[in-house]
Amino acid sequence: MSLDQLRQCIKDALPDLDCVIGWEQGHSPATATPLFMYEKQDVDRLVFGPLSVHNLATYLPGLKGKKVGIVVKGCDSRAVVQLLRENLISREDVTIFGMGCNGVISHKRLNRTVDNLDRASSLRMDGDDVVVTIDETEQRVAFAEVCPDKCLTCTHPNAMISDHFIGEKSDRAPICETPPALERFQAMSIEDRHAFWEEQMSSCVRCYACRNACPMCVCRDQCVAQSRDPHWMSQETSPRENLMFQLAHTLHLAGRCVECGECERACPMELPILLLRQTAAAGIRNLFGHEAGVDPEAQIPLLTFAVQEANIKE
Amino acid sequence: MSAVPGRELRIIGFLCNWCSYGGADTAGVSRFEQPTDLRVVRVPCSGRIDPLFIVRAFLNGADGVLVSGCHPGDCHYSEGNYHARRRLELLKHLLPAAGIDPARFHYTWVSASEGAKWQQTVTDFTNRIHELGPAPAFCGASTPEDWAAVALGAANGPGCSDHGGDGK
Numbered sequence: 291m292s293l294d295q296l297r298q299c300i301k302d303a304l305p306d307l308d309c310v311i312g313w314e315q316g317h318s319p320a321t322a323t324p325l326f327m328y329e330k331q332d333v334d335r336l337v338f339g340p341l342s343v344h345n346l347a348t349y350l351p352g353l354k355g356k357k358v359g360i361v362v363k364g365c366d367s368r369a370v371v372q373l374l375r376e377n378l379i380s381r382e383d384v385t386i387f388g389m390g391c392n393g394v395i396s397h398k399r400l401n402r403t404v405d406n407l408d409r410a411s412s413l414r415m416d417g418d419d420v421v422v423t424i425d426e427t428e429q430r431v432a433f434a435e436v437c438p439d440k441c442l443t444c445t446h447p448n449a450m451i452s453d454h455f456i457g458e459k460s461d462r463a464p465i466c467e468t469p470p471a472l473e474r475f476q477a478m479s480i481e482d483r484h485a486f487w488e489e490q491m492s493s494c495v496r497c498y499a500c501r502n503a504c505p506m507c508v509c510r511d512q513c514v515a516q517s518r519d520p521h522w523m524s525q526e527t528s529p530r531e532n533l534m535f536q537l538a539h540t541l542h543l544a545g546r547c548v549e550c551g552e553c554e555r556a557c558p559m560e561l562p563i564l565l566l567r568q569t570a571a572a573g574i575r576n577l578f579g580h581e582a583g584v585d586p587e588a589q590i591p592l593l594t595f596a597v598q599e600a601n602i603k604e
Numbered sequence: 605m606s607a608v609p610g611r612e613l614r615i616i617g618f619l620c621n622w623c624s625y626g627g628a629d630t631a632g633v634s635r636f637e638q639p640t641d642l643r644v645v646r647v648p649c650s651g652r653i654d655p656l657f658i659v660r661a662f663l664n665g666a667d668g669v670l671v672s673g674c675h676p677g678d679c680h681y682s683e684g685n686y687h688a689r690r691r692l693e694l695l696k697h698l699l700p701a702a703g704i705d706p707a708r709f710h711y712t713w714v715s716a717s718e719g720a721k722w723q724q725t726v727t728d729f730t731n732r733i734h735e736l737g738p739a740p741a742f743c744g745a746s747t748p749e750d751w752a753a754v755a756l757g758a759a760n761g762p763g764c765s766d767h768g769g770d771g772k
Contacts, residue, residue: 475701481758484703484740489751514656522656530663530742537659537702544694566701573697578690592694595686597676602693604713 292457293338296361296387299454300333303359303385310359310387311349313342320410320422321397324349327359336361340415343394343438345369345550347505351378358384363391364460365440367449368548368583369505374451375586376546378508388452390460393433393441395420398560400436404429439469439564440551450584475565491529491536493559500563501539503556506546514538540566545574545591548583577601613667613733615641617726618657620650622680624672626716628726636723639730642670649673650711651684655695662704665741668733671711672725678715685713707732708739 300310304327314325314335322341327333338361346360347369362370367388373379392415401407404422412423420436422429434442447460468476478486498515501507514522515535523534539553547567554564574580578591578601619625625646631638647653650673658669671692673685692711699706710729714722740758 480700480703480705481740482755483701485751485755485758487703488742488754492751522660528742533702533742534659534663537698538656540698541655541659541695544698566698569701570694570698573694577693577697592687592690595683595690597686599689599693602689 292389293336296338296389296456297333297336299387299456300327300336300359300361301330303387303454304330304333306357307359307385308353308356310361310385311346312336312361312387313338313344313346316341318408318410320400320407320413338389340393340395340420341397341413343397343555345503345505345552347373348503348552350384350505351508354379354383356383359387360384361387361389362449362452363389363394364444364446364448364450365391365548365550367451368446369550370583371451371586372506372546372548372583375583375588376590386449386452386454388449388455390448390458391444392447392460392462393437393444395433395436396438396555398555399438400431403431403436434465438551438555439471440549442466442469446584451586469568471562472565472568475562487533488529490561491532494527494529494532494536494561495559496525496527496532496535497558499556499558500536500553503552504539504543505550505552506543506548507539509542514542536563536566539563540570543567544570545578545580545593546582547571612641613730613738614665615643615668615670615730615733616661616666617642617644617670617672618647618650618653619644620673620680620685621646621648623674623678623716624650624714624722627672627714627718627722630716630719631722631726632719634719636719638723638726641730641733642726649679649681649684650688650692651679651681651686653688653692655691655698658692658695658709659702662699662708662739663742665739666708667736667739668708668710668729670726670729671709672714672722673711675713675715703740705736705739707736 304310310327312325313322315337316323322337324344324346325335345366347366350373374381406424410422410424414421418433419430420433442465445464447462523531549568549571551564574591580591653671661669673688676685679685696706699709712725714725
């Protein structure tokens with residue numbers, strides 16, 4: 291079984307590392323939470339499965355200079371590739387335990403679909419279904435209904451970069467080309483989108499969870515959202531200032547965002563802010579043929595230019 | 605004082621110091637007639653323009669934003685406008701997702717000698733913005749009733765009170 295292999299592999303590597311980051315079971319069997327392993331006995335708490343949602347690459351830039359091991363799924367590995375590309379982490383300091391992924395579960399969506407999820411005693415995948423046992427009754431829901439949008443369109447289920455690839459490669463195919471939420475958004479008129487953001491942004495509390503969960507947001511203390519000099523945006527939580535913050539986040543991630551969806555997962559108000567990042571990433575793909583986190587050698591499109599731009603008509 | 609009949613709109617122009625600001629000056633010195641809606645912000649180079657300048661202008665109530673720099677290949681700093689071109693093109697792609705009509709944004713290249721081209725550019729852009737009317741403002745709605753009113757106003761288009769009310 292690959293979890294045993296993964297545990298063994300981490301135990302073998304741990305003496306040379308300061309710590310290894312993975313996941314452990316959270317407050318219920320229906321949740322997982324990041325786990326920092328320092329000692330061999332910590333490794334026994336490690337889990338890996340459809341609840342291993344967090345993109346642990348977010349922790350890497352903050353641990354620069356330390357020898358860190360990290361367990362990654364396909365989408366997480368794209369964040370690691372992009373961090374390496376931008377020299378925000380160094381390759382020799384990071385040990386990557388790559389895994390194949392069969393999709394993860396959005397806790398928010400599962401919680402909406404299943405009653406009394408906090409009383410769950412077990413959760414497992416069964417083909418295309420998720421089976422949750424609550425109060426000794428099994429409840430079955432379709433995976434496609436409770437997974438985050440990124441799993442519907444996932445084209446990179448296996449870790450793209452790894453020192454140790456553990457277990458079998460996943461052969462999951464994308465379920466659809468465009469996630470339903472993005473499709474609905476794209477069908478809206480510009481006027482409707484204006485009203486849509488006015489409504490959505492009125493509930494943003496500017497907690498910056500989206501920024502802090504983002505593996506590519508590395509400015510932190512120098513973030514324009516909180517800078518007073520220059521004073522880019524006020525602390526007022528009006529839809530206008532909130533949208534300004536979201537657009538700043540989107541533009542600062544243009545060409546770098548790996549669309550892991552951590553921003554949206556971390557949002558306590560469940561705002562569909564990934565729509566903006568996906569739109570920017572699609573623009574980068576169409577204009578410059580660039581996909582972030584895929585090629586460790588690729589130039590970041592907004593840091594370079596072509597004298598004759600192939601896809602820009604003037 | 606408005607040079608064109610009707611109400612003036614708020615149009616922000618980001619002009620590069622070396623070419624387009626000179627071009628606008630040439631147009632002025634040559635006494636070419638121009639609409640007066642444009643407020644010019646002079647920047648050292650179009651490469652200095654962070655796309656957030658434009659987003660900020662729109663969210664603060666601009667009805668249109670015009671960016672003009674040196675022709676590609678003629679940049680005073682060799683390659684500033686090449687970088688600008690990529691950023692501005694991406695912004696054009698992103699604006700409709702934010703609910704801002706990309707027709708309200710335009711970027712172009714005007715050299716210091718092209719007074720006539722500047723006159724044409726600014727006239728065409730101002731006319732376009734007048735056709736589109738005042739931009740819908742983010743008015744700070746907070747209740748479901750407010751949101752419904754905003755959605756209705758947006759659907760009604762520029763004639764409604766949500767579009768460019770005087771208090772924005």
